[in-house]
Amino acid sequence: MTPIALIPLFPLIGFLINGIGFGKISKSLVPIIGTGASLLSFACVLTAYLQFDGTPVVVTLFDWITVGDLNIKFAFQLDQLSLIMLFVITGVGTLIHLYSAGYMSHDEGYGKFFAYLNLFLFSMILLVLGANYLIMFIGWEGVGLCSYLLIGFWNKNTDYANAARKAFIMNRVGDLGFLVGIFLIIQTFGTLEYLEVFEKAKGFQIGDGIILAITFALFVGAMGKSAQIPLFTWLPDAMAGPTPVSALIHAATMVTSGIYMIVRSNVLYSLSPATLEFVAWIGLATALLGATIGLFQNDIKKVLAYSTVSQLGYMFLGLGVMAYSSGLFHVITHAFFKALLFLGAGSVIHAMSGDQDIRNMGGLWPKIKITAITFLVGTIAISGIPPFSGFFSKDEILAHVFEHNKLMWSLALLGSFMTAFYMFRLFFVTFKGNFRGTHEQEHHLHESPSSMTLPLIVLAALSIIGGAIGFPEIFHFPHKLNEFLSPIYAGSKSVNPEFGVIHIDHSTEWILMGVSVLVAVIAIVFAYALYGNGKNVPGSDESMSGIKKVVYDKYYIDELYNNVFVNPISSLSKFFGNVIDNKFIDGIVNGVGTLVNQASAQVKKIQVGGTSSYLLFMTIGIILLLGYSLVPSLFESLKSIIK
Amino acid sequence: MLTLSLFIIPLIAGLVLLNIKNKGLASSISLVVSIIQIAVFVYAFSVFKDKSALLSFDKPWLSDFAIRFHLGLDGLSLIMVGLTVVLVSIILLAIKNLNYENIPKLLGLILLTEAALVGVFSAKDIFLFYFFFELALVPVYLIANLWGGENSSKITFKMFIYTVFGSLFMLISFVLLYMRGQSGDIESIKVTVSLLPNLIKQILFWGLLLAFSIKMPIFPFHTWLPDAYSKSPTPATMLLSGLLSKMGVYGLIRILLPFAPSGIQLYGEIIIILAVAGLVYGSIIAIKQNEIKRLIAYSSFAHMGLMAGAVLTLSVTGLQGAIFQMVAHGFNAVGLFYIAKIIFDKTGSRSLTTLGGMTQSAPLLTVMFMVVLLGSVALPLTNGFVGEFLMLKAVFDFNHVIGILAGLSVVFGAVYMLRFFQKTMYGPSNDITIKITDIGTKEMMVLVPIVIVVLLTGVFPNLILDISASFVNSLGVLNK
């Protein structure tokens, strides 16, 4: 077997061992197997990277589905894009596995948890490593399943189980779009293999209707998986899962698969500017929506969740303006700092004995110093302060947006202002001021074990230096990421002349950078002014009113969905089941039976009587019969007699 | 001869079992029969490509009427017979460990059903097909009646009379055909069928369609199904949902497609719309069902709708998908009903409102349930996905709007199946579910093979698709 095929194999084996052996394998062995599988996988990625010579490697394991002319192979494709994603997945994945070893150590479902995590890694690797859309779809649905399993990990709680179900079903809605996209691709190109599809796509004109349909359908899939409007409401609910899950799945990897998919299909998207425009606006809207809701949330993980929604919006915004690399760049940096923030939040929650409400925290800085410092690093990174990684990726997106559309840029800037504000609000309220929790909590406050802090430190380091892979052009450093990825965009370049052309001169770019940093700094100062002393604690849920309450309650979008989709379908289900099915259709069926019965009762009536009536009926029968058969022949005979 | 033995072994064994009382003996006989059947089938499978003559059995039956006792296996039949043989073995295994009275007779009746099903799936003569088609119902009817408790009599009778009513229309069609052709041979009728006058073609199409759509069932002929599935005892339900409903799809492919191509050209679209309407309709109804078996019943009905729609698109993809899905759904439905039975036996309840939290005391059951459930919500790498993917593609290619509507069932499927899962396994446990025990070796012996099949055919669907391809390619009535 080639090392490429080994990449998904190790997590699969890890899953099987931990899954089948659940309850039988000793507790100390479980994390070793789980983390080991992830680490081995990472090692394979590294090997594959070292062996990689710049041309895509396709490894076909077997023919998966062969029907008529359509042959879908179970094949992996290793190229620049999948390598980048694999590094993120296995790298961050390994760190989170390590973190979980400490975080979950008191949970009874310890082995199960690691099994699920490994299964997730396996699915995610399939998603990015597949050589065709259907393998991607396997991973696509597979990560959805793992997300379901992990969100519902503490399924005794009905709300958590509901959140898990909601996530799966919303994803399914998106998956349907993806599936339609796949059907359209088969119809259009006759194949699903990336290389063939993209090669054939070069023959299409920009703005071709079918490409529009394909890209749009695929984007619907991305909306579901990457929590974009209108399919984003599951992601905040998904915070019901254990925190490492939020970090791995709902921040660093799974939710970015939509971005991966679009980058992967960049040829198609470049062919369809209309879809790109749509993607950009959806991304922007999501970024703003997420940011506004994030302003008022008081649950530490919810803030991060909406922040994730918002950051994903930025990524799509970047993709929408054809800055594929920038989107991907942000995926990477976001993976670092958002995983860091989540894990840090996990560490805080760990310290707070499970409490997630920031109104009960405060003054944690001296108690859990490593967590606090790393958390601060993450916060700075996400706020876009140079030279932290978030600055570079976000700025690159903003630059492209500026060139594309000034209105978009200003809105995006507003978003980044809010981002910096709510993140620092979160930081100040959590770590500054005095402790507001109960005595038991205060007594229990402690720094997390090293298996948890080590990942924090590593991720913090990455959050700081991660931007180095993509310096802006004006710094006169090589943009490593762009260079590495450029073969991926060969198709886009050839089909869309707009792709990759930048008109901004250096002075404008300097100004743009300056503006975005300034905005972030103002936001931080603003946040400090409000919350920096730790006195100004957000009020209780009841005290909110007006617009603030609407935003705090997430614009009542969940309620809207309930009223527009969930409740009508429930009523429809009952109506169909009880009325249409039972009363109407079955009524007709039973009615036929009743009809026969009734007819029978009527027919029976005339056949009950005395001998005379029987004889009478018989005689009538005879007469009728005679008449029926004799009248014509009698008539004939008479005619012949007359003749 | 091989096909004949596949038919005759369960027949004889079934008759023997009906006449013995000893439970142990009966169990071992049924086990032996299962093993022999599977062995014979595997052998038939191995000779399928090279020495297919071994698979055919052809003797005159009614020489005056040119009706022959002709059994044979082609790609489609091989798959269906294989499904029957394996699934019946699993059902037999499952039954033995359930608490039913009079197990030997139950096993015997199941074996008789198997014989009839093998007959249906391998018959090469229309009359033979018709006989077995009708006959397969009789033992199931008896099972439903004898082991079904108080109120099942009325419901199973409705099912019986409804489906027989449908198949009588098939008989009309066959008699008409037979009078025109003076032979019952399916292959030769295929050739001559285009010469028939229009009226006969019409009657043929509608008669056959009615028969098969009641059997499957297709909307709106389905109302016997929810009651029949939910009120019948589990063995009968397993047979009905896993195998008997497949006779309808099989009939569509084997009989209707080649016999009434002109009718399908004319009315195919309406039928597809009906089928997809049933798919969506059934899925929506399933969302709010609280009774486990009823929920699975509606889900089953929905799946059958998609199969019918896919077949009538007359595309290679649709047919392949439907054939694959027959196998997949067979296993999934049997698995689900078996799990429903386990849940009922352990808790005494089939209502979702009273269950919950079972995963805490029955993790193994949860896992098995999960895998079967994933199969039936068509998660990739399980068997459900391949069939559903191909069928949806076929319907989508046929008409984008219908295709997307059909695709909605994928979403709804997730909704009701996960609700089912959540309301039984997740959530806080209650008085009923707290003290249950997990499943043991007996149950695992049934569920593990199902799970293996679910995953194996999901990862390697070409195992089945390769065989059915030989049939589909030779069908010759498909749109290109």
Added chain:
Amino acid sequence: MYPIIVFSVSGLLMLYLGLSVSKKSLLPINLAFLLIGLLSGFIDWNAPGLYFNNMVEVSNTLILVQSVVILAAILVAGLSSKLFEDAIDHPAEYYALMQFAVVGALIMVSFQNLIMLFVGLEILSVALYVLAGSDKRNLRGNEASIKYFLMGAFATGILLFGIAMFYGATGSFDINSGSSVANNLPEGKIFFWIGLIFIFIGLLFKISAAPFHFWTADVYQGSPTIFTAFMATIVKTAVIFALYRLAVYSFSFEYDNWSKFLVIIIGLSMIIGNLTAVYQSNFKRILAYSSISQAGFMLLSLIGLGEQSFGNLGFYTLSYAFATISGFGVFLIVSNDQLVDGRPNENINVFNGLFKRNPDLAVILLISMLSLSGIPLTSGFWSKFFVLNDAATKGYLWILILGIVMSAVSLYYYFKPIRATFGSTESESITVSAIAKATLYVCAAMTVLLGVAPNLFRGLF
């Protein structure tokens, strides 16, 4: 030919033996006579021809049909074992009457002259009038008997008028003379037509085709069950073959005309028979109405009237005999086991819980009902298939569809007793005498055997 002689003699002998032999040994003697009669028929095997001054015909196929009649009688006799010993004072009389009735039936199957038809019919009918009323103290039996008698005699009158007209038109009673009227004058044709219709009506009455079926339900219900079974099978067989002979030999050249009204009668019979049966709760009445619809199906063969029709009818009657006798047989045993007001319970609910009480009986009942409703792999399926096929070849599509739709309706009432057997009423098990058991087993086994391999019998024709 020989069976007629055998039974005429043995019937008389039986009457004498009844005086001297113990009750117990009468049944074996009766069965022996019937068997001798059955075998004697085969003396004429491969000796076809007309006998007794062209009064009766003998041919291999007719011998087969006669065997069906005798076989039915044997099976009914087999069922009678325990019953006759217990309930009836002078069973010999009834055995004798049954044998005489068989003589009548045999004559009707093979008559060559209308005189023989009349004589055969009367021998059969008069014997049955008596048998129907054999339970003298039972008012229902009395009623059945008088109804049967009055209406039977009325029908005989109709038949005779027809025969007279036929004679007037052709100048002969020979069944082949019908065609001679073709050369006759137009006035003769009117006589002929009146004759044809009246003869048809007379016989349709006996076979209880609608609308001449009114007596059937009452008579079936009122008569002792054992004789109902006898009536249902033997009369039907005899009359349908009589009709067949007339249709083929006397009336075939007028086929185009009479087939038109016959097909209406068939349709009526199917509709009325099946539809009325749905609402019944008395098992004998259900079977009575079922027999009306079965008569409709049998008559389909006359519509077909091809080379195969005779064989089809032969198969139909045999299959019908097995199914009906086993159905009545199970009912007889079960209803005598459960008395209501001192009389056998004849309601459907008598079968409640039968499967638990005696599964064998339940299975036999199931097979019988499946066969009557025409479910495949019972002989009933083939018989219906044959006759429907017969009719369809003549282009009567609608009757084919009607027949099949009505089969579906018939399922409803045929399954009433079956559903009852699965009921859970707890009651003690039923014991069955050896001979009756054997009879029932034979019937059920033959029903299935002929269903699997119809050529065993069908191929003989």
Added chain:
Amino acid sequence: MFESSIDRVPDVFMQIPLVNFVLLATMLFTIGIIGVLIRKNAIIIFMSIELMLNAVNLLLIAFSSYRSDPNGQIFVFFIMAVAAAEVAVGLAIIVMIFRNIKTIDISLLNRLKG
């Protein structure tokens, strides 16, 4: 009528045409039927049936002599013999009923219904 075979026709038909016999017999037969239909007394119904049979006898004899064919007359003997047997059985049945319910009004016999 029947001119073609006039030379074979017996003398009586020279005075009374065959059709008159047929009409008479038919009328008798019809009277019999009407009697059967409207009377309630079993014995009278039975007598009406006998009337029908005798109408047939008359018809047969007429045809027989018109055709100069003895078969018809032979048939009449058969009918008479069989009718006698029927009478025996029929009267026995009627007597049996009379013993049980002291009447022979058939409209009172209606216990058999479904």
